[in-house]
Amino acid sequence: MTELSKTTLEQAENEGKFIRKVRSFVKREGRLTKGQAAAIDKCWATMGLTHDMGLLNLAEVFGNNNDVVLEIGFGMGKSLVEMAKNNPDQNFIGIEVHKPGVGACLMDADAQGVTNLRVFEHDAIEILADCIADGSISTLQLFFPDPWHKKRHHKRRIVQLEFAESLRKKLKIGGVFHMATDWENYAEHMLEVMSQAPGYENVSADKTYVPRPEHRPLTKFEQRGHRLGHGVWDLMFKRVQ
Numbered sequence: 230m231t232e233l234s235k236t237t238l239e240q241a242e243n244e245g246k247f248i249r250k251v252r253s254f255v256k257r258e259g260r261l262t263k264g265q266a267a268a269i270d271k272c273w274a275t276m277g278l279t280h281d282m283g284l285l286n287l288a289e290v291f292g293n294n295n296d297v298v299l300e301i302g303f304g305m306g307k308s309l310v311e312m313a314k315n316n317p318d319q320n321f322i323g324i325e326v327h328k329p330g331v332g333a334c335l336m337d338a339d340a341q342g343v344t345n346l347r348v349f350e351h352d353a354i355e356i357l358a359d360c361i362a363d364g365s366i367s368t369l370q371l372f373f374p375d376p377w378h379k380k381r382h383h384k385r386r387i388v389q390l391e392f393a394e395s396l397r398k399k400l401k402i403g404g405v406f407h408m409a410t411d412w413e414n415y416a417e418h419m420l421e422v423m424s425q426a427p428g429y430e431n432v433s434a435d436k437t438y439v440p441r442p443e444h445r446p447l448t449k450f451e452q453r454g455h456r457l458g459h460g461v462w463d464l465m466f467k468r469v470q
């Protein structure tokens with residue numbers, strides 16, 4: 230968004246006008262399975278976070294000062310839970326708008342005995358703006374975001390310059406924004422946007438993509454991509470300023 234259109238949007242909002250913002254998702258209500266609903270009932274009090282909690286004190290939330298990894302759009306949460314389980318000395322926050330995904334993630338976390346994970350069921354853009362302190366996150370993860378294939382929908386892609394800037398502020402200096410996609414055109418878009426975004430350095434030796442890091446478990450969408458013969462592109466950008 231340009232400075233001018235941002236000002237116009239803010240002005241309109243201040244005047245109480247309703248402006249429809251472009252969102253990176255379409256809310257599919259979907260049905261919760263019994264298991265997902267039960268997991269939400271059982272685990273929400275210990276693992277659920279809400280937008281109305283406002284700015285979080287992460288040391289209080291987790292009861293320690295460990296590094297925090299934040300994942301945007303975790304889907305059913307399988308890889309997030311696996312990462313949390315494999316890295317008990319780190320804290321994990323997942324943000325997902327799809328309630329059955331949140332339920333599935335909590336069900337899995339409960340079954341695996343994971344305690345270093347908290348989740349939001351909300352738009353990540355709003356959570357980042359209102360609940361996450363600047364300079365507080367070690368790693369931001371965005372795995373297989375909705376690719377919005379059609380050109381006229383590209384504005385819905387979550388990776389945009391403004392998004393990159395809002396994420397950079399949340400990262401510690403030296404913290405990494407890690408993206409992965411199985412859609413080549415989105416990978417190119419990510420590379421183009423992130424290479425222009427100020428304050429980041431591409432971790433890749435040749436300033437393009439990085440090999441798939443071992444610590445990133447296979448996600449459902451990646452497995453699907455493999456079946457369809459898609460490639461997978463990982464990108465890592467470090468906050469340097």
Ligand SMILES: C[S@@+](CC[C@H](N)C(=O)[O-])C[C@H]1O[C@@H](n2cnc3c(N)ncnc32)[C@H](O)[C@@H]1O
Nearest residue numbers: 253254302303304325326352353372373448450
């Ligand atoms: C294609 S799926 C990938 C899920 C998962 N990362 C995986 O690899 O299996 C993208 C997910 O991002 C979620 N999503 C999209 N925009 C979001 C936003 N602004 N805030 C939170 N979740 C979002 C969608 O609901 C969807 O579950």
